[in-house]
Amino acid sequence: MMLIKNATLYAPEYRGLADILVVGEQVVQVSAPGGSSALPNTKEIDARGRAVCPGFIDNHVHVLGGGGGLGFRSRVPELQTSQLTRVGTTTVIGMLGYDQSTKDMRGLLGKTKGFIGDGISAFALTGATLRHPVPTLTGDLCDDIAFIDSIIGVGEISISELGYGYDSLGPGAQYIAETLVQALLVGRLAGKGGILCLQVPPYFEQCLKPLFEMLDKSHMPIEQMVPSHVNQTDGYMADAITWGNRGGWVDVGANYRPDNHYARSTQPAEAVTQLIEAGVPLQKILISSDGNGAPPKEEKGEAVPTRANYGHVGSLHMVWRQLIEQDRLKPEEALTLVTSNVATAYHLKNKGRVDVGMDADLVFFDENWNVDTVVARGKVMVEDRNIVVRGMFETTILEGLK
Template identity: 60%
Template sequence: MARWILAVPTSPRLMPKAEIVCPGFVDNHVHVLGGGGGLGFASRAPELQTSQLVRGGITSVIGMLGFDATTKDMASLVAKTKAFVQDGISAYCITGATLEHPIPTLTGRIRTDIAFVDEIIGVGEISISELGYGYDSFGEGAQYIAKAAVEGLLAGRLAGKSGYLCLQVPPYLSEVLKPIFEVLDKTGIPITQFLPSHVNQTDEYMSDAINWGNRNGYVDIGANYSPENNFSRSTLPSKAYGILREGGVPANRITMSSDGNGAPPKEEAGEKSPVVANYMPVRSLHRVWKRWVRDEGVSIEDALAPVTSNPAAIAGLSRKGRIAVGGDADLLILNEDLEIDTVIARGQPHFRSGAMVRTGMFDATIRDEMGTAQHVVGG
């Protein structure tokens, strides 16, 4: 008979070689409609299927638009969010897109999007600079971020939501988070209103992230941002957690997300312009989490917080990310090798022993068409 251990972020240090029950993962940054588009129409990633999330242990997803707010819009994002909920997992979204200032919304205003649309819980992802990730931020870019953050803050208070702002930061030049530090100092907006995404993209970004975390702000590690995944200037996400903690960032202020289903231009050594999109799988979240525990010596309970309770906290999802009376029954059962054996979302099994128990309407059809059909237990 299997030995079971309940794993929560605040539990005592866990013993190895046991099946582990833990909260389902909360992925706070996923391009559910498909990211990309920066290399032409063919570089637009397809819509995400529910089974892709479930197989990665993700029971709660926060979706957003990205680079392409021309062929994809907020109405489609809200519809996709509703579809995930109909498929049996928990899904939310945030309003906006990476490059536009002002950002696209569903109702015409950030404030009314958050106040009146149940699925919309925040703002983002928004780049500091209107020119996007390849340029330093200056002037009106940071000022617009401040205005958008206040809109989210006020709407969140009205609607009982977080209203937080997911921040896309130009990582490759000198400014990084410095314009947002200036925003904090000049406006008094709470630092917890912002979530800087994928801080392990460069050494400079990591340095600013440590300062940010030491001011009690949340920082987000990007599970797909790695030299192993064509991001040559990044810090391995498996190493980033330890670096942030050694720099003094509190454990309850670190999150990790996948940037899943995104498709940014691939960095090609020796080429002036990229020609291939670099796909970002959602399952990287679980893969990096395992490396924290196996390779970096992070305890299971400490490693769980950045993918469960911490992202739930900044997103204002009080019933998510923990195992507790009154919480949602989003659970994973991991085997002794930390592989996912069972996924339960909202109290219902979705994945068990390597097979999907429940799928979205077109999951099986798509797998069959792609030549990857698998048996579905229980239909």
């Protein structure tokens, strides 16, 4: 048991001062301060002066490491648990990226189970960016979603990797449509979202246009897809505004920034403002890191890229804090983009809120919105800025022989 006292609670809506009682992995009571009494052997944390919020959900992370695309030396290492918890992320949705040659679904599921063993929550999407049909664990996309608990959808699937428009002319959109309907229907069978995460190369002004055409023809629900990093170019942002106004999710990429070598991108915090001002409902906007990948840098004048552009998972927290500090959104509004909206989009029933019956995924922030303490599934992972739980080999790798 754990009793968190005197928290300034954002659930994500502002709830004022509260005590939060945790039993096992769940929140069992939220009451006014002093409203809960601790039994013996209950861990008590006085959260006075700190905001307690739902743990962040990062919906797009290359947990095995991205492919790099600059030879085998640029294969990114696997993400470690404390890289997520130290930035307030307690739930991660992992997926393969463009390297489906040296990384596969077995590795992804192994990594997902490892995260769960460490104490955080982890889910996976079946598939990979480029290959159609997508690689799967069982040999069948529907079986993956139906029978593997951790697999909740499909992605990230590119409609046309690297911007060459050939796939967008027909087969790409057709394949997305086929995959979409399979994931949707088997998701209903298995009681999961069956959501499809889309990689949309924003070149040749195609962006989401083949998908609008596909939706117009098929009448499939737009909410089954999550287009990623919509702030990559102005053209993609324009399509994302239409997408959001038609009821679709729009996912802003926290690592897609001009100061992070994406010269044509809109700053993520500014992108959120632009989407809202253009009429996209706040509850349809998500932010993800697309972290632990390393696409080649977009260098001007270079025919062939020579450097990889690593995406930090910590960008999610950084952009979220910017939304508050730059007075773009109130804390409780900004929180929805990384907590409750994501849980709704991906049908994660026990995630994204602090309330009775929900998983005890909690982040405590200091007055400057720095991550102070993190609880994941009722277990303290970070306390007073010190990392309490690490992956099994993190310390050994970081500190070497002793």
